[in-house]
Amino acid sequence: MSVLLKVDGLSIAFGGLKAVDNLSFEMNEREIYGIIGPNGAGKTTAFNCITQFYRPDAGTIMFNSKKQGMMNLVGLKPHQIIGHGLVRTFQNVELVASLSVIDNLLVGAHIAFETGIVSQILRLPKAKNEERALRGRAEEVLEMLELSHIKNQLAVMQPYGHQKKLELGRTLMMSPKLIILDEPAAGLNDVETAGLMDIIKKVTKTLNCGILLIEHDMNFVSKMCDRICAINFGKLLAIGTPDEIKSHPDVQEAYLGKTEEV
Ligand SMILES: Nc1ncnc2c1ncn2[C@@H]1O[C@H](COP(=O)(O)OP(=O)(O)OP(=O)(O)O)[C@@H](O)[C@H]1O
Numbered sequence: 001m002s003v004l005l006k007v008d009g010l011s012i013a014f015g016g017l018k019a020v021d022n023l024s025f026e027m028n029e030r031e032i033y034g035i036i037g038p039n040g041a042g043k044t045t046a047f048n049c050i051t052q053f054y055r056p057d058a059g060t061i062m063f064n065s066k067k068q069g070m071m072n073l074v075g076l077k078p079h080q081i082i083g084h085g086l087v088r089t090f091q092n093v094e095l096v097a098s099l100s101v102i103d104n105l106l107v108g109a110h111i112a113f114e115t116g117i118v119s120q121i122l123r124l125p126k127a128k129n130e131e132r133a134l135r136g137r138a139e140e141v142l143e144m145l146e147l148s149h150i151k152n153q154l155a156v157m158q159p160y161g162h163q164k165k166l167e168l169g170r171t172l173m174m175s176p177k178l179i180i181l182d183e184p185a186a187g188l189n190d191v192e193t194a195g196l197m198d199i200i201k202k203v204t205k206t207l208n209c210g211i212l213l214i215e216h217d218m219n220f221v222s223k224m225c226d227r228i229c230a231i232n233f234g235k236l237l238a239i240g241t242p243d244e245i246k247s248h249p250d251v252q253e254a255y256l257g258k259t260e261e262v
Pocket residue numbers: 014017019037038039040041042043044045046
């Protein structure tokens with residue numbers, strides 16, 4: 001099994017607050033890996049550091065890039081990270097309200113376009129071919145997400161479960177090696193959550209990619225993840241299988257403020 005992501009000694013402070021404090025963990029290729037912790041534990045901040053939305057104060061983030069193998073991501077720009085095969089979603093759904101479902105996938109994929117803006121405007125043959133290829137890819141992604149039947153409808157009119165799937169779809173347009181999901185099941189009902197779980201698992205298998213996710217719902221994390229890293233106050237509490245994490249006394253205390261089954 002080879003390593004896909006290795007975070008080592010990651011730290012960032014805002015003023016005096018150590019939001020992420022010497023955090024280290026690693027995940028393997030094709031693994032579904034979870035990060036849990038109470039509100040304000042530093043989960044989103046850790047993701048922002050990994051994806052270089054924030055520049056960490058210390059630490060290395062080694063990633064097995066699809067372009068150049070193991071490399072440190074620290075110092076790259078967020079859009080450069082995507083080219084190496086690491087893509088993310090945000091904690092809140094961010095779709096373009098005025099566009100259809102399929103067009104939301106296509107705008108997300110503009111980074112994958114190699115043709116310059118001029119040839120796109122002039123609609124030169126290369127740009128046309130690329131657009132056709134992207135459209136084909138978008139159709140495949142919609143198929144995978146079971147959203148083909150609503151592809152021409154406005155994204156914003158869709159139920160929240162569809163919108164969350166569509167966000168995942170935008171990452172799939174980039175041919176990722178690692179997808180980072182911030183609370184993919186937040187706001188979903190039980191049926192939508194179960195549907196999303198199935199789709200995430202299917203996607204991982206089909207695309208051979210890893211998933212790193214934050215989720216509050218312990219049930220979701222336990223069912224989804226091969227391994228979990230629990231953090232609190234920016235610091236690592238424990239790493240283990242879902243069962244190990246659920247029965248870990250420090251995790252129980254951090255989650256509930258008391259030591260009983262979570
Ligand atoms: N840009 C920022 N400036 C200042 N403080 C920040 C910033 N981003 C996060 N923080 C602080 O860092 C800490 C960790 O926040 P973070 O959003 O990473 O937590 P989280 O684990 O994702 O929480 P939640 O479960 O509520 O999403 C919090 O105390 C937060 O207020």
